[in-house]
Amino acid sequence: MAKDMMSGFALYQPTDLKNALSLITKFGSDGWILAGGYDSLDWFKDRIKRPKAVIDLSGITGLRDVRETNNGIEIGALTTLTEIHQNSLIKQKFNLLSEAAGKVASPQIRNYGTIGGNVCQDTRCWYYRYGLDCYRAGGNTCYADTPQGLNREHCLFNADRCVAVSPSDTAPALIALEAEMIVVNQTGEQAIAAEDFFIGPGIDIERMTVLKPGDVLTTIRIPNTWAGAQFYFEKVADRNTWDFALVNIASAMKIKDNVIIEIRMACGGVECVPKRLTVVENVVRGNPRDEETAQLAANSASRGATPLNQNHFKIPLMENLVKRAIREA
């Protein structure tokens, strides 16, 4: 029972971004930014994160809508996953994102979980979530990458002490769509490509994104570059709801006379960041869309993978998803 009771904190509910930013700056690393709350509250209940102040952004209305702009769309970071899944503008232009949002967790979580929260959430490695003193938590060991470690869900690529993976379903879609993340802090605003928004353990082992204390992700911009392209999204998980992806894939292709003229593809669940599959893109660009190209793409996708004891299955899984993305989009 005591474990399920959260530590006390002061709750702030600013109604505009300016106030929110001054609170966030004031509390720094003692503060916690709350959006939908579905990830945050688990951390608090487990007493692993014990912020002194929680700043609830849900009252800031300007951050919760989807707008059409001259060269694309803008999505407020507080837009819920259900809203993104059902939004007609997104469906019409970037159905890839709509599909990805509809595959996240369960209906109740999508109803209040936000796109900002979904891309900013921390990794789900259970050793880390359990509160152990692993590298990511500031310690000097990894519990997953050991002979006895349960690492079926962990990474194939670019491990650096930590072998955790990116859990988000919408992040690969945003990378495939060349989205830009607008990050705001008290000194100003910055647009960061979705691909650079996520960072691996080699850059900072304690963070999954470029966000530092004081930063807020406010908006996601998607340019019209890929509007109406041929999309493919698939998520493979142990269960059909709730579960995080073992591997997911998001791709956008432009095809003319059955030749793939342009392609962008990203894969989740195989690396600490959503993995942009540039090798696959280069291999298939200019080739006809057929079984041979799909096979070539699949073989190139897993090049360089270094599986752990229990996640070898992710290699054929990833290859097959790439194959389907080429063949069935």
Added chain:
Amino acid sequence: MSSNVNFYDPGADSALEELEEGTGAARTGLGRNGTSRRAFIKGIIAAGATVSAGFMLHGLAGCTREVPVRGAVERLISLNVNGTVRRVDVLPQETLAMTLRYKLGLTGTKLGCDRSECGACTVLLDDVTTYACSTLTHTVRKSQITTIEGLQAANGDLHPVQQAFIDELGPQCGFCTPGQIMSTIALLKSSPRPTREEAQMALSGNLCRCGAYDHYLNSVMRAAGEA
């Protein structure tokens, strides 16, 4: 400190009794001394809650000092629950499930996992489902909250969805049923004639350890014909 913070609000006693009147269990399940089984169990829960609340506050004494924080939320708030505005004292870190069950006596909302992984605590906020265990009460001050207790008519008649769940023998043990019913209500409000596949999707955020999913889906389809 613990003396002026009641996790179980004695003032809610009368509310509990009101709630009991008119429910099927209260009418038929009277014990030897005239108390219903449900009222008896609630009494036990209340006693337990008082004790454990004291324990919790003791454990938290270091971090929940009652120092007012400038600009932070007020603890005494009004909540619109099942069409009634109720005043309630809510801690900043309190979840809606805790408020509903232990402050307002609305124990129809169940707590299963307390981690948004089971769906037993599903309630409606402005006709949209959410997990009450993972929603801070302070974030829903402006919403219309509907719990399972808010479904039946003033004269005690069950909601058509509740009746459909009984007629199709939907529940087995019944613990997940309030959540399943709330998800069904939300589904039928947005889509009155769902297909079985749509119903599966709508109820996919509610676990049933008895595995009575097919019976629940039968109930939803029956309710869709009648609601």
